[in-house]
Amino acid sequence: MKAGTNMKIAQKTVYVFVLLAITMVTRLAGNNTVLVTTVGNSSVLTCLIKGQISMLTWTITPKVGGPCTLVYRTDRNMTHRANCSDNINWKFRADLAPALEIQQVGIAQEGNYSCEVASTDGNFRTMYHLTVLAPPRLSVYCDEQGSPVCEAAVGKPPAQLSWVPGSSSSAEERCHDNGTVTVLSKFTACSTHGTNVTTCMVSHAAGNWSQAIACCPPEKTNFLLYACIVACVLIITTSLAAIYYFKLHSNGLCHRTKPPEIAPIHSQQDDTMEVEPYTTYVQKENVIYNSVSDLTAGQNFPQHLCQET
Incomplete structure (x- = not known):
């Protein structure tokens, strides 16, 4: 019995918390309207108007940067703006209160927008939360190993990628400073098969896309690459070996060849030097012979002695 009672009390407590949560969510939803737009589009935000307005004020609090304020006074028909970008301005319409227009919405305009109206029926406030979607840029290519790669660039929120046929690969995310x-x-x-024909499927809040690609198998790609590398190495090695061989052979022939014999230079001076000793010798012999002849003649030696001499 006690256990059953405790169970009922716990259930009632849970119900109370659930009702309180639903009430809070309902109130927040009523006061804060969520707007979703895509980068490059235009958005128009309006205020709740009751009675004759005297002043209307927009306060913008973006996620990045300082607040922006726009004020409109009906009694003076005057507008004022402070720290607002050029693509945010008033939109005046016939017989209607001015609205806030955002032209070519960018990621920088994402944030909270508050409108406060002072009128004869009181003060009213309207809240908006602007969410900006950035469609990703899809590209599919083959990497160095010949595997298909799918890239969904600068999307907000992150895109969901899948393959047809299915693949067991996991996605890799790179975050950027602007929130994409x-x-x-x-x-x-x-x-x-001979080729990998695959299709990349992209699912995003701004839309869905797909792109197919066919990549060559890694085995064939690597084989051709290796074959080209080996052929180039062989050609270069053979060329260098041939150049070295011919260069070495030509140097050996140059060393082994005897230099041509150069005939000695025969000058007239050398001939004179070779003839002079012989001339001197003949002259001396003549002098001796003449001396002996003179001596023999002076002493009257017998004829036969002269002849023997």
């Missing part, structure tokens, strides 16, 4: 995210996914499933 780039998602990369590589197709890892093996294919038994």
Whole structure:
């Protein structure tokens, strides 16, 4: 019995908390309207108007940067703005209160927009939360290993990627300063066909896209690459070896060849030097002979002695 009673009390407590949560969400939804738009579009925000307005004020609090204020006074037909970008301005319409217009919405305009109206029926406030979607830029390509890669760049929120046929690869995310995210996914499933024909499926809040690609198998790609590298290395090595061989052979021939014999230079002075000793010798012999002849003649030696001499 006690256990059953405690169970009923716990259930009632849960119901109370659920009702309170629903009430809070309902109130927030009534006072804060969520607007969703895409980058590049235009948005028009209006205020709740009751009675004759005297002043209308917009206060914008973006996620990045300082607040922006726009004021309109009906009694003076005067407008004022402070720290607002050029694409945010008033939109005046016939027989209607001025509205706030955002032309070519960018990610920088995402944030909270508050409108306060002072009128004869009282003061009224309207809240908006502007969410800006950035469609990703889709690109599909083959990496160095021949595997398909899908890239959904600078999307907000991050895109969801999938492959057809299915793949077991996980997505990689890179966050950017402006709040966008780039998602990369590589197709890892093996294919038994000549090419991997795959399709990348992109799911995003701004739309859905798909793109197919066919990549060559990694085995063929690597084989051709290696074959080209080996062929180039062989050609270069053979050329260098041939150049070295011919250069070495030509140097050997140059060393082994005897230099041509150069005939000695025969000058007239050398001939004179060779003839002079012989001339001197003949002259001396003549002098001796003449001396002996003279001596013999002076002493009257017998004729036969002269002849023997």
